[in-house]
Amino acid sequence: MPPVFSHGDLRLYLLSLLASAPRHGYDIMQSLAERTGGTYTPSAGTIYPRLAKLEEEGLVTKTSDGRKTVYEITDAGRAEVESRAADIQGIEAGLADTVRAIADEVRSNVREAMKSLKADLAAAAHEAPRASSSASDPSEDDSRVRARAELHRAEAAIAEFRGRVRADLRSHVARGGELLPATVDALTAALEAAASSLSSSLKR
Template sequence: MSPVFGHGRLRLYLLKLLEESPRHGYEVIRLLQDRFLGVYSPSPGTIYPRLARLEEEGLVTHEVVDGKKVFSITDKGREELDERLDELADLEQEISASVRDIAREVKEDVRDTVKSLREELTKMAKDVRTGQKADIQRLKEEQKRQWTQNVSSWQGESERLKHEWRRIWGDIWTTIGGVSPNRVELDNELGGMLADFVGKVREEASESQLTRERLEEVRKTLDTASRQIRDSLG
């Protein structure tokens, strides 16, 4: 029980509530809950025995309405209430102070809860950012690994193309009559140079951001190189 109602003060406050209006037991309990913002909630085992004792002393009486006992204060009860008006005034002040203390505690609890929630949300946001950074780092590492594999594959492909180019050029020139062995050797070497060039271009492309605009620049550069090669062989 709340310390406000020590030393018989609950008895006094029950008389006050019944002096305001006849009430049944659960209505008295609800009024006390409301008065103390739900923090103090007397049980039926606390209220009903006291109402019964007040009735035994002739301070209250009851009648049954819709199956419920409705208690009312008697003239004797009003006399006791009038005799204890000063004590009742002190009790009202103490109840008001208790309610203010309860409201302050509730406000502090809400503030602490909001602060805790804010800190938790901040931590969650930080964890999300940390996780995103980790995911980005893993993605970068995976891209780097994939590029390394591609470069290795392209280098192997370059070597294969070089040998294949030399073989093709060798087959072509050996089937043409009157072609000197020196020309076959030179053409094979030219094929190897072209294969090396393709391999280097692929390797450079793997290390840069290839876009449609850059590809068009590469095409122009190749056209220029092709004309220069043609002029040098003309």
């Protein structure tokens, strides 16, 4: 799956969350999970080092509230959030696009898995009468199993590539980045070349 946050974006997004209200670490992780529709649930090992870095920079402070540590944004942190409001809007737009891309990828993977399963079941039903009338060749069965395993691996790689590229493009455009026709033409040409190379390889 494609990354939800690009490099440096999570740091700024954490500041924007704290700008709305003081929060403890678990609350921050839950808020991130809720805002991404459950597609991204960061670990403590991801969140706390970044909060510690923000504290070192003087952008947040922490206080103990019983057994919990509450993080609160400082004036310097709030000033950064205000000065980078456009960046935060871009992150939120990119986040929405990424979440949709992940959801689309999951749906696509499920559909492809169902198609593959139906094809396997149909093939098994077709092969069953032949198997009952004559003993199967073990080497042929092994070859078929290996081919199907590699097919699933190839499909997973294609799905991952599609999701990552789509998320990068949408995030770039959402942040106001320019997408030149030459860039799209180069991408199209590269994909066509890869497809042609694969077709040639399969015909050998």
